[in-house]
Amino acid sequence: MGFLDRLDKGLDPVGPDIMLGTVEDLLNWGRSKSDWYMHFGIACCAIEFMAVNAAHFDLMRFGAIPRASPRQADFIIISGTVTLKMAERIKRLYEQMAEPKYVFSMGSCANSGGPYWEHGYHVLKGVDRIIPVDVYVPGCPPRPEAFLEGMVQLQKKIRHQEIFRKREKMSPEDLKAIEDRKIEMEKQYQDYLADQKLKNQEIG
Amino acid sequence: MAERKDIEIDFGRIEAQRTRLNLGPQHPSTHGVLRLEVELDGEIVTEVVPHIGYLHRCFEKYAENKTYPQVIPYIDRLDYITSMSNEIPYVLGIEKMMGIKVSEKVEAIRTILAELNRIASHQIAVATFGMDAGAFTPFLFFFRDRESILDIFEKLSGARLLYNYIRIGGLMNDLYPSFKNDVLDVINVIRKTNAEVMDLLIDNKIFIERTINIGVLPADVAISFGCSGPVLRGSGVPFDLRRDEPYLNYDKFDFEVCVGKGEMGTLGDSYDRNIVRYHEMEESCRIIEQALKILPDASEDVRSAMPKKVAPKGEIYAKAENPKGELGFYIVGDGKNKPARIKSRSACFVNLSALPAISQGSMIADLILILGSVDIVLGEVDR
Numbered sequence: 001m002g003f004l005d006r007l008d009k010g011l012d013p014v015g016p017d018i019m020l021g022t023v024e025d026l027l028n029w030g031r032s033k034s035d036w037y038m039h040f041g042i043a044c045c046a047i048e049f050m051a052v053n054a055a056h057f058d059l060m061r062f063g064a065i066p067r068a069s070p071r072q073a074d075f076i077i078i079s080g081t082v083t084l085k086m087a088e089r090i091k092r093l094y095e096q097m098a099e100p101k102y103v104f105s106m107g108s109c110a111n112s113g114g115p116y117w118e119h120g121y122h123v124l125k126g127v128d129r130i131i132p133v134d135v136y137v138p139g140c141p142p143r144p145e146a147f148l149e150g151m152v153q154l155q156k157k158i159r160h161q162e163i164f165r166k167r168e169k170m171s172p173e174d175l176k177a178i179e180d181r182k183i184e185m186e187k188q189y190q191d192y193l194a195d196q197k198l199k200n201q202e203i204g
Numbered sequence: 205m206a207e208r209k210d211i212e213i214d215f216g217r218i219e220a221q222r223t224r225l226n227l228g229p230q231h232p233s234t235h236g237v238l239r240l241e242v243e244l245d246g247e248i249v250t251e252v253v254p255h256i257g258y259l260h261r262c263f264e265k266y267a268e269n270k271t272y273p274q275v276i277p278y279i280d281r282l283d284y285i286t287s288m289s290n291e292i293p294y295v296l297g298i299e300k301m302m303g304i305k306v307s308e309k310v311e312a313i314r315t316i317l318a319e320l321n322r323i324a325s326h327q328i329a330v331a332t333f334g335m336d337a338g339a340f341t342p343f344l345f346f347f348r349d350r351e352s353i354l355d356i357f358e359k360l361s362g363a364r365l366l367y368n369y370i371r372i373g374g375l376m377n378d379l380y381p382s383f384k385n386d387v388l389d390v391i392n393v394i395r396k397t398n399a400e401v402m403d404l405l406i407d408n409k410i411f412i413e414r415t416i417n418i419g420v421l422p423a424d425v426a427i428s429f430g431c432s433g434p435v436l437r438g439s440g441v442p443f444d445l446r447r448d449e450p451y452l453n454y455d456k457f458d459f460e461v462c463v464g465k466g467e468m469g470t471l472g473d474s475y476d477r478n479i480v481r482y483h484e485m486e487e488s489c490r491i492i493e494q495a496l497k498i499l500p501d502a503s504e505d506v507r508s509a510m511p512k513k514v515a516p517k518g519e520i521y522a523k524a525e526n527p528k529g530e531l532g533f534y535i536v537g538d539g540k541n542k543p544a545r546i547k548s549r550s551a552c553f554v555n556l557s558a559l560p561a562i563s564q565g566s567m568i569a570d571l572i573l574i575l576g577s578v579d580i581v582l583g584e585v586d587r
Contacts, residue, residue, distance in 0.1 A: 040230055042237055043259055043583055044284035044365060047328075051354075054347030068231075086237060086258045089229060115277065119269050120262045141365050 032158040034063045038073035042080025045107035048141040057144040075102035081109035082124040094131045105133045108140040236582030252560045259586040267546035272514040280366040283584040288321040291370040297522025312499040319488040325527035326481040329579040336576040373510035416469025419574030429558040433529025438464040438477035445525035474577035550584040
């Protein structure tokens with residue numbers, strides 16, 4: 001499954017170690033194994049998340065390291081009841097994160113409002129109403145094992161993501177703009193070369 | 205030659221610009237979603253304004269719309285670290301209104317579970333307080349041992365954090381066979397870890413120097429704010445509902461009410477509040493040991509006194525000593541199956557109100573420690 005598994009297949013004991021694969025695979029393998037997260041702990045689920053982070057369940061073996069700033073985080077964990085007063089903050093923090101970014105919705109409250117679905121006049125009925133969610137972990141609160149399963153799913157998602165092949169999905173106008181830009185840059189380069197040549201001749 | 209001039213410079217007072225700093229609602233050290241608006245003069249805190257309401261989950265509205273037994277899960281979610289203890293004042297209040305008498309075994313089990321939960325809560329409090337001071341290892345130690353307490357709760361109720369185990373007139377189900385041994389094992393583990401943490405953190409010179417003489421809460425100020433629990437006892441006031449107004453069967457047990465003595469610094473500082481929590485864990489172990497001795501061995505139906513229909517009439521204020529302080533419920537019933545009104549008096553909200561008073565004049569770095577020593581849970585502050 002992992003990128004390093006390919007090493008075993010083509011390993012030559014005498015010759016140089018060559019591993020064939022795409023750059024995309026390498027990048028995705030690296031990204032999925034070093035997820036830095038920002039923990040947005042709100043309610044009960046945050047306590048379970050603290051247990052996930054502590055010695056017994058040890059989240060860091062997945063390569064996940066806590067960051068306090070959204071600028072440095074790959075994914076954000078929304079754990080707890082999102083109130084209307086808080087929703088604005090979550091949206092702003094999500095917008096501050098750098099692409100590519102992922103969202104982890106932990107617990108019933110963040111998924112759908114949970115037990116506060118019916119009469120919760122101050123509760124947002126699911127965090128996916130304001131930001132796109134990648135992984136939903138059910139439970140009130142979810143068991144730590146459930147959270148770890150979600151973590152595995154997120155890694156799987158990252159590993160199979162397309163980074164470079166996105167171009168095929170682009171609109172014709174965008175592709176034309178890229179081609180035009182290419183031609184323009186080529187022209188600039190040729191001009192530069194000609195310029196240099198002229199200068200060299202002058203010196204020579 | 206130029207004439208010499210005397211220049212007068214006024215060094216009397218240099219006006220520094222005051223800075224307003226926003227701390228939270230998402231901050232690793234605010235213990236939840238509390239937002240503090242801090243006014244700073246250089247590094248000195250001149251004003252602290254707590255902004256709450258980021259976790260207002262409409263508890264009182266839910267209490268009016270659910271039947272009496274259905275309210276218990278929402279009470280679990282008030283102070284989500286101490287769910288077992290939260291259920292006790294509510295259940296006791298309804299039982300008193302309806303005149304239900306529970307058996308000796310049920311009372312003993314409730315006591316044991318409440319004290320186990322007190323240990324779990326204080327473990328989190330001391331662990332996060334140590335983390336605020338920069339010590340990460342005790343956090344790992346305490347969370348490892350807390351798992352063994354949660355395992356017992358899970359075997360009993362099926363849930364790790366929010367139990368819904370203590371019911372009106374009884375319990376969800378009877379104990380499992382090896383309960384006594386499990387609890388005794390856990391007590392041994394807790395005592396061992398506490399001794400380690402004493403060496404590692406509480407008795408550490410750096411930790412002591414860091415926490416003494418900050419956030420001093422004098423006894424009269426604590427009483428005037430209505431503080432309770434370790435915050436009040438840390439100021440040297442020996443007030444504990446378990447001893448002063450016994451409920452369940454606390455009057456049968458021999459235990460001490462831990463108070464702050466100001467042995468390292470000033471009476472009522474952050475160190476005292478923390479050391480009270482630390483010593484209370486040992487007292488809880490003592491209570492559990494005594495309760496296990498009077499716990500009847502014979503299995504009995506713990507649901508026998510549970511009423512078929514819960515529709516009390518009248519009003520009552522029921523309170524209990526939670527790990528955080530006095531948790532009270534004012535319940536108004538009008539003879540229907542749903543409560544007319546439930547007002548909860550939460551200890552965290554009242555304790556938090558003392559924060560602006562005790563953090564004035566401290567350094568900005570100490571503010572985090574002072575907040576940690578008050579030990580709030582925002583679920584109970586905002587309800």
